[in-house]
Amino acid sequence: MTSESKVDQLIRKTLEVQPDFPKQGVYFLDIFPLFHDPAVIKSITDEIVQKIKELSPKATAIVALEARGFLFAPIVAMELGIKFVPIRKTGKLPGKVENFTYQLEYGQDTVEIQSGVLKESDSVVIFDDILATGGTASAAVSLLTKLNIPCSLCLFVIELSYLTGRAKLEESLKKQSGSHSTVIHSISLISAEEIDDIPKK
Template structure:
């Protein structure tokens, strides 16, 4: 199947829920991608193809809590590399490194185990969606504190009108689907 057809399969699996979670918001639901093996496989194929073309040497995939955990391990398996968790504060055992960041409604904190990433390792960060970019930018900050080499940030869906990519500079970013 061509990359365009794979992208069409993934796009066709995204559901829209108008006025959720509040009026004026159109929620883009990726759960049908997970339900349909062909769509999930197409998404992983597209990520794999992009990474193999642009980044010949990757050490780890880092997935953001919680939907990055759905796509990251499958992608890491395909690439024959490891997967590490970036979780909400208080969810990981052992020594951790954390970073706090602002949300539109307050503050949040994410963390990684201190031995998850070694200095200089080449890391790709993955999540399902980029909105305002706060969580992904915090993940970049966290990995930078471990002296990781952040290659690219990946998502299924980018909400372009929220300009989340501006918070990610100077890190490269790639999304499969873009919506206003």
């Protein structure tokens, strides 16, 4: 069994589902039980580091998405000796920022990054805890594309394979300029049927 398979199994055993959160009828995949055991966090963090070394060996920055992407990314950046850069919702970052506004089902939202932190010479890994509908991750790609900053890897701890996140992300990646080839990788792929097997609180 590969290290990724072992971590995948560990994630599945530790996750919990919270029914009726944030509203009635919604089943929320809760990653916070992963953080209750330091050994679990170390295993996941080590696997993230290894995947970046494998799939994006020239990475110079890890760009994490608000908010749970921040739980892993600074540790990973420290281990790899690269920059940690947050992408946040509008109004959360001080100083001059660059932004990208994207459409939601009802209305719109905006993501921002601090100006000048990343250069066109950087090789960026976009990271988040879960790839679900792909809205924020796609917006992050679009924001970096707008700034002519190449994304070499989009990396997630968990991907909900029954949702449209990967397809949406692939569409955004097609708009990158140049001949950049970007890998999308998730450590744990969870189907709709497998969600039913995760313990409910």
